[in-house]
Amino acid sequence: MKTQSTLKSLLALALLASVASGSAEAKLNVITTIPDLRSITEEVAGDLVNVESLGRGTQDPHYIEAKPSYMLKVNKADLVISIGMELEIGWLPSILAGARNPKVNAGEKGNLEVGSSVEPLEVPKGNISRADGDVHPAGNPHVTLDPIRAGEIAQKIAARLGELDPPNAAKYEAGAKALVSRLTEKSRDWDSRIRKSGVTQVITYHKTLTYFLDRFKLENPAILEPKPGIPPTSGHIIDVIKLAKEKKIGLVLVENYFDPTVTTKIKQEVPGLRAVTVAVAVDGAPGVKKIDDVYEGLVKAIEGSK
Amino acid sequence: MFHSKRSLRPFVFVLVSVLVHSVSARAEVAGKPFNPDLSVNFLGLLRDSTNASENRSTAPYNGLSLQEAEIQFYSNVDAYLKAVALFSVAEDSGTWGIDPEEVYVETTSIPFVTFRGGKYKLALGKHNQLHTHAFPFIDAPLFQTKILGEEGLNATALGASLLVPLPWFSELTVQGFSLANEDLYNDPVASTSPPTGKTGFLARYRNLFEFGDDATLELGASASTGKNAFGLSTKLAGGDVTLKWRPAEGGKYHALIWNTEYLRAIRAGRTDPGGSGVNDEKIGGLASYVQLQFAERWWIQARAEILGAPHNEVEPVHTKQSGLLGFFPSEFSGFRLQYDHEVDHARPKPDHAVTLQYNVTIGAHPAHAY
Missing domain, CATH: 3.40.50.1980 (Nitrogenase molybdenum iron protein domain)
Structure with missing residues (x-):
């Protein structure tokens, strides 16, 4: 009887906690799925946001494990930036679901997929089958490896950061423009x-x-x-x-x-x-x-x- | 395997209709974006065991068999809920049947808490929440099948899962559930005698600690209580520890998992059906296993189990050791070869069993929990 009443109390506690929300912070907390997106966000926002990547540069981004500790990080996030194009399909949905942070659910302002904002390559035509291996229906998802597309992604990130943090929108835009300019210039040198x-x-x-x-x-x-x-x-x-x-x-x-x-x-x-x-x-x-x-x-x- | 037997024909008709519709809809890609994700998983076995026979009416039997097929539908319902409907097709004593293994809705838009309602695998320990195709070994551990029954603790329930605001991952789950598990709440002699309570309660608390990028340690504790057919409580308590290592560099090729889980049940008022006259049956079981990934697609595993820890008068001590070699050509298919040595002191001879399993998934299957 005592155990039942304790368990009922715990259920009530869970209900109460559901109405509590996290405290607001001055800086936006941004979580990216891969370190390339973290670096681009850092170039765009500088010290105006806290940014962290779930994946490491030594990991295959297709197969990162959905550790519960990542759910904790995403629970505190104002914005989650991913590639999309099914790059993170094997692990990001579990993290978003476990994070219990409705701000970053798919379709919300706190959830940004950048892959679809650039021109894709290798979009499969005709019937798609797993007999062809790990094929991505929306095209090759490794978009950040093109410096020009990385600049376009920076502009997309700047626009979303500006929506979430309007007072600093101009600074984000300037950060993105500076990165675009730098990468464009360097691309000429790399090409040469x-x-x-x-x-x-x-x-x-x-x-x-x-x-x-x-x-x-x-x-x-x-x-x-x-x-x-x-x-x-x-x-x-x-x-x-x-x-x-x-x-x-x-x-x-x-x-x-x-x-x-x-x-x-x-x-x-x-x-x-x-x-x-x-x-x-x-x-x-x-x-x-x-x-x-x-x-x-x-x-x-x-x-x-x- | 099943709580009840039903004719398959109407279910097969409905499922085939839905499958045909869904598959053709996916072929049109974006034409029907609101269809749920659909996946089918099936497990086949080739088994040879010294204590089993070829008689297909008594499981497990030697020879070829389809262990189970699971058909899963998964989708957001609206901006507030997502739903899962998972049907299991399996053979029980020579008869095929289909059961709603898990059918539930879950909230997606409430901060810190997920509420879940429907029929699902309850959060009692770690193994009880796994589907058959995600078992670390081909079979479930002894404590799972001998204490909770073939289906585990799976019931109609309402629950909440709270992400506790601590610096590490900490989750508290509480669930109220129907006392439908006959192994736990019914009188084994008069099986028609129903439980005296309406609802059982369960709580699970788990914490996960990270050691750099490479390793995690998860600690879980679960407890449950519910009124049984004798007007007394059936109580369950368990603990689990899981250590996972997968290096951030080279992690495609090497990983290690160690898990140990213990479950204890006290079925108050239950008299030994074997005639020993013992009341208040107490039974506990422990399983510990290691999984080592030694190449991109290869795993080797070992498991040791004991049922009857501590020893009780009703169930003789029961031990089992298993070894497994797994090959996974892709994330959608796997082949596993398992050897078991099992000593059940109620049987005259130990059992030696070799089982080969294939495990195949088609369609859009959601990722498994960490």
């Missing part, structure tokens, strides 16, 4: 350096670098994964070796969260081919602290492959 390197074709592990390669007009004739999300097989690696020899491809870029040992056989079979592990996200390697560093690291990897 890539042209000078003589590299025109690159093999990658996954279709992570599609937007970067497209921006700088680099071909991607082979992927180490036989299909998106499917680990390399020995038969497929033999096909890649054949293609690399035929097309005289001299560079393999392995995204930092994949196992680089798969390239050992390719390096043995293709004389002069170089395989480089590259950071494809902020914090993906020591020294990659902001979004510019990601592109700079990729360009340096290409330049080193003359």
Whole structure:
């Protein structure tokens, strides 16, 4: 009897707590799904917001675990920024549901998906099937790897921050404009350096670098994964070796969260081919602290492959 | 497996109609955006056990079988609620049936608290809340099946889950539920005798602590009470601890999970149906397992269990050790090979069993809890 009455009291406590809401803070709390979005938000907002990323630069953003501690962070958030395009579909919905923060539910002002605001690449046509691997119906979601699209994303973030915090809207807009200007200028330099390197074709592990390669007009004739999300097989690696020899491809870029040992056989079979592990996200390697560093690291990897 | 048997035909007709409609609607992509997400999961077994026979009317039996199929619908209802409807199709004593395993609505728009109403797996410990395809091993632990029954503690309930405002993840769940579990609340001799109470109560409190980016430690405690057929209380208490390690760097290829769960039940007034004359049956069970991911798609696992801790006069001590090798070609399919050595002191010989399971999911299935 006593136990029942205690449990009833707990239920009443839960009901009471439901009407309590978090205290307001001067700075907006922003949570991003990946560190690239954290870096872009920092460029836009500076010290005006607190921003933290759930995912780390060393993690594959498709497969991050929905830790309950992330729910706690999202519970305190004013804005959650994600890529969308089904990049985080395996883990973000659980975090949003467990956070019990209606401000950041899908469709609310506190929930921003930026992927759909830029022009997508590799949008599948016709019937989509999981027999084709991890295909994203809305297109390749690794949009932040193009510096120009990253600038467009910055403007989208600035606009939403301005809606949530109107007194600082002009500062957010200015932050975004400064990033767009800087990335546009640097892109000219990166493009020039890539042209000078003589590299025109690159093999990658996954279709992570599609937007970067497209921006700088680099071909991607082979992927180490036989299909998106499917680990390399020995038969497929033999096909890649054949293609690399035929097309005289001299560079393999392995995204930092994949196992680089798969390239050992390719390096043995293709004389002069170089395989480089590259950071494809902020914090993906020591020294990659902001979004510019990601592109700079990729360009340096290409330049080193003359 | 089922509380009641029904003819499958009308359910199959309805489900096939809905499936055909939903699948064709998804093919049109954005044409029918309000259809619920739909997924089907099914589990097949090939089993060989020294103490089982090929007689398909007594589970578990040797040979090929379909362990279970689950059909799940999931969607937001409106701006305030989401709903889940999950139907389980399985064989019981040679007869196929379909049951509403979980059908509930849950709030989405209230700060700090989620209210849930409907029929669902109650928050008693960690394992009780898992669906069959998400079990860490092919079978449920002994404490789950021997204390709570084949279906676990799954009842019509109303509950609230509060995110406690502390610096770490801390969640308190309270639930009031119907006393429908026959193993816990009915008289095992006169099974038609109903429980004397209307509602049982349950509370679970869990906390999760992070150790850097790589590891978490989760501690949970649960307790429940409800009036049984003897006018007395059936009480349940349990605790669970889970340590997870997945490095932020290299975590695609390596991970470790250690879980231990204990459950104890006191069924006051219940007389041993075996004729020992013992009242107030007390029974406890513990299971502990380790899962090690040693390559991108491979896991190796081990589990040790004891039922009868502490030992009681009604149930003889029952122990089991299991080993498992799992291969997962993708997140939507898996193959697991499990060996079990089970010693039930009520049986003359220990059991050695080898089971191969395939586990397949099609459609849009929501992510499992951490």
